[in-house]
Amino acid sequence: MRTVRIEKIVNENPRVKTFYFKDKLCQNARPGQFLMVWIPGVDEIPLSVSGVYPNGLASVTVAKVGEATEAMHKLKQNDLIGVRGPFGNHFEISGNKFLLIGGGTGMAPLAFLAEKLTENPCEITFVIGAKSAHELLFLERVKKALSGIKSKVMVFTEDGSFGSKGLATDLLESLLKEENYDVIYACGPEPMIKKTFLIAEEANTPLQASLERIMRCGIGICGSCIIGKYRVCRDGPIFNSRKIRKLIDELGKYKRSFNGSKIGILNNNKK
Numbered sequence: 001m002r003t004v005r006i007e008k009i010v011n012e013n014p015r016v017k018t019f020y021f022k023d024k025l026c027q028n029a030r031p032g033q034f035l036m037v038w039i040p041g042v043d044e045i046p047l048s049v050s051g052v053y054p055n056g057l058a059s060v061t062v063a064k065v066g067e068a069t070e071a072m073h074k075l076k077q078n079d080l081i082g083v084r085g086p087f088g089n090h091f092e093i094s095g096n097k098f099l100l101i102g103g104g105t106g107m108a109p110l111a112f113l114a115e116k117l118t119e120n121p122c123e124i125t126f127v128i129g130a131k132s133a134h135e136l137l138f139l140e141r142v143k144k145a146l147s148g149i150k151s152k153v154m155v156f157t158e159d160g161s162f163g164s165k166g167l168a169t170d171l172l173e174s175l176l177k178e179e180n181y182d183v184i185y186a187c188g189p190e191p192m193i194k195k196t197f198l199i200a201e202e203a204n205t206p207l208q209a210s211l212e213r214i215m216r217c218g219i220g221i222c223g224s225c226i227i228g229k230y231r232v233c234r235d236g237p238i239f240n241s242r243k244i245r246k247l248i249d250e251l252g253k254y255k256r257s258f259n260g261s262k263i264g265i266l267n268n269n270k271k
């Protein structure tokens, strides 16, 4: 574990902050990889790398949901955190016409991915979902990344306070009927990922999705992140269509708590 100093903190929305720090190993992080971040005296939690910048900085983007993330939100510039990683696999780039679909803090690795994809000529449709206008994440960053290429950005909010009212997956079926995409990249709530998977399968379009489970070691030893026959930290967090087919009995239905028992995942995105 390396100890790093927080160089800058940006409030992205009332629930989400981005923390910037300098770290050599993180300079090589690829979109989709994650860090185990130690909040001193509190806990260590998995967080996706949300960006790597030419000035030696890297970032994580954190939603306040419980004890560790609340403690992290209280940290100030110059405070210290510990980082291990980057761990896990990353989104694989193949082709040149992509559809990205992100919900909530799932936007963190996808905004980073959009910046990487646009380093080469490509065409991108980006669908962003959030509960409300206040919870929208990285819309301006995405628009900036896509400004030099043929692109389309579509925003959905559940309460209709910005963009179209509804879920990010609402137009997916028709988008895939209108156009052929080389890959769909997805990150967000598991019901969103499951619905995206089912629609992608019908359209015969390859999917790469980031999955989440409880993590402790981050390196394939402890078993707390098991999904089906996989360990999310070592075999993921990015799962392609072939692997997701093997997880269909579990995906979007249940996950494991810290003591290993099953907890249901609320599915309000039924197909």
Ligand SMILES: Cc1cc2nc3c(=O)[nH]c(=O)nc-3n(C[C@H](O)[C@H](O)[C@H](O)COP(=O)(O)OP(=O)(O)OC[C@H]3O[C@@H](n4cnc5c(N)ncnc54)[C@H](O)[C@@H]3O)c2cc1C
Pocket: 034, 043, 044, 045, 046, 047, 048, 049, 060, 061, 062, 063, 064, 065, 066, 067, 068, 069, 070, 105, 108, 109, 211, 212, 213, 214, 215, 216, 237
């Ligand atoms: C690979 C990966 C990447 C992630 N990237 C991000 C990110 O970029 N930004 C972000 O805000 N969040 C991300 N998360 C989720 C983040 O790890 C949890 O929100 C955080 O651990 C919650 O800790 P807490 O103590 O604040 O909340 P708790 O009170 O512990 O729990 C709140 C919720 O978070 C879940 N959770 C708790 N601990 C973990 C854990 N160690 N691993 C996974 N889920 C947990 C619980 O099941 C519960 O639903 C990621 C998770 C994984 C597995």
Ligand code: FES
Pocket: 214, 215, 216, 217, 218, 219, 220, 221, 222, 223, 224, 225, 226, 231, 232, 233, 234
């Ligand atoms: S977090 Fe320990 S095996 Fe994945």
